[in-house]
Amino acid sequence: MISEKLWNWTSPVWLVVGVLLIGYLIVGRGRTQNQLAIYLLGLCVLVLSFVSPVGVLADGYLFSAHMVQHLVLLQVVPLCILLSLPRVKATKWFQSPRRDRVGRLLAMASIGWIAGVGAMWFWHVPLFCSAAAQRPSLGAVRDLSLVLAGFAFWWPIYAPCERYRLDPLRGIAYLFSACLGCTLLGIYITFAPLSVCPVFASPVDRIGILNSLYDAGLTPGIDQHLGGLMMWVPPCILYVGAIISLLCRWYSITDSTTEFVPGSAKSSGVSL
Numbered sequence: 001m002i003s004e005k006l007w008n009w010t011s012p013v014w015l016v017v018g019v020l021l022i023g024y025l026i027v028g029r030g031r032t033q034n035q036l037a038i039y040l041l042g043l044c045v046l047v048l049s050f051v052s053p054v055g056v057l058a059d060g061y062l063f064s065a066h067m068v069q070h071l072v073l074l075q076v077v078p079l080c081i082l083l084s085l086p087r088v089k090a091t092k093w094f095q096s097p098r099r100d101r102v103g104r105l106l107a108m109a110s111i112g113w114i115a116g117v118g119a120m121w122f123w124h125v126p127l128f129c130s131a132a133a134q135r136p137s138l139g140a141v142r143d144l145s146l147v148l149a150g151f152a153f154w155w156p157i158y159a160p161c162e163r164y165r166l167d168p169l170r171g172i173a174y175l176f177s178a179c180l181g182c183t184l185l186g187i188y189i190t191f192a193p194l195s196v197c198p199v200f201a202s203p204v205d206r207i208g209i210l211n212s213l214y215d216a217g218l219t220p221g222i223d224q225h226l227g228g229l230m231m232w233v234p235p236c237i238l239y240v241g242a243i244i245s246l247l248c249r250w251y252s253i254t255d256s257t258t259e260f261v262p263g264s265a266k267s268s269g270v271s272l
Contacts, residue, residue, distance in 0.1 A: 005207045006053035013050040017043050030086040042080025045072055060133055061210070062218060063200040064226035071230065073143055074120060075238055078150030082158045090160035106155040107164040109174050116153025117181035119146055120231070124185065129197035153178070157242060168250035172243050179236040186232025190225050200224070 024031075024039055031039075049055055049072040057065035094103050105111065123129060123142055132142040156166045156174065166174060194201050201220045203210060218226075 005209055006056050008051055008056050011050045011055060013047055013055075017047055024084070028084070028086060028089075030089045031084065032086075035084040035086065038080050039084035042077050042084070045080070046077050049073070056207075057213075060199060060206070061203050061213065062227075063197055063220075063223050064218075064230055066133070066197070066200065067227040067230040070120065070123070070146060071234060073146040074116065074150040074153075075235060078147055079154050079158065079238075081151065082154050082160065085160040087160050094161050094164075103159065103161060103164045106152055107159065107166075109156050109166060109170065112153045112156045113174060113178060115149040117178055119149035120182070121185055124189065124196060126195055126198055130199040133197065133199045157246070168246040168253070171246045175239045175243050175246070179239045182235040182239075183232055186228045186230075188228070189231055190228025192224070192228075194220055194224055196224060196227075 021043060028035075028039070049058075049069045054065050054068050058069040094100050123132060123146070128142075132138045155164065157171050159165050165171070189196050200223065203220075205211075
């Protein structure tokens with residue numbers, strides 16, 4: 001049956017997830033239940049992106065599935081890892097001058113922005129996109145680079161130590177400009193000729209599902225349009241959510257500052 005062919009239960013991602021889970025349980029002491037839940041959520045999404053039909057179809061069949069997988073690696077998994085790091089332990093860990101220099105380097109907005117937005121643009125240059133899809137070793141390098149780039153991108157926003165984070169207004173500008181970068185790439189992919197990733201224009205039907213995909217309307221042209229929309233819409237929705245969280249952070253900062261300013265309405269006990 002076709003449905004059985006669309007699941008890859010022998011994917012090596014299980015080994016990666018097992019190592020990540022064991023490592024987190026060992027070094028992530030002091031974590032809260034919410035942080036553990038976020039980390040497990042990230043691992044579950046990572047597994048599904050390779051084991052589920054998304055992973056199978058991303059392996060040379062559908063460009064749109066390939067794009068979903070990349071968004072998971074670049075945006076979802078690194079974000080979940082950062083949000084799951086115990087703050088107290090991270091603060092102690094970064095007290096070392098050498099580690100602090102690494103943290104401050106990652107906190108540079110230009111590095112995170114170029115890494116996060118640039119990685120997606122780089123791996124969708126037609127030559128690199130097709131080469132990584134056809135060569136497993138290069139594909140593994142691409143996947144690892146996307147996770148590392150995503151980690152660098154989210155670090156100035158959700159680093160476990162406050163001193164490495166951008167102030168809310170700069171963070172909003174950072175995320176908004178990244179949304180523009182993803183939008184431009186999404187528009188390019190959506191309306192470009194069928195050549196963004198040539199390997200998906202004429203897939204090799206390894207497991208005998210290509211006719212079923214075409215019968216369902218997922219021709220290479222429609223597939224590329226869907227991939228462009230996936231690059232365009234979901235990232236910006238995620239960035240808007242992050243911008244809202246920064247606005248809440250900014251409000252809490254200004255609210256606490258107002259509360260303790262001598263002579264202000266709150267500090268003098270006068271209600272407005």
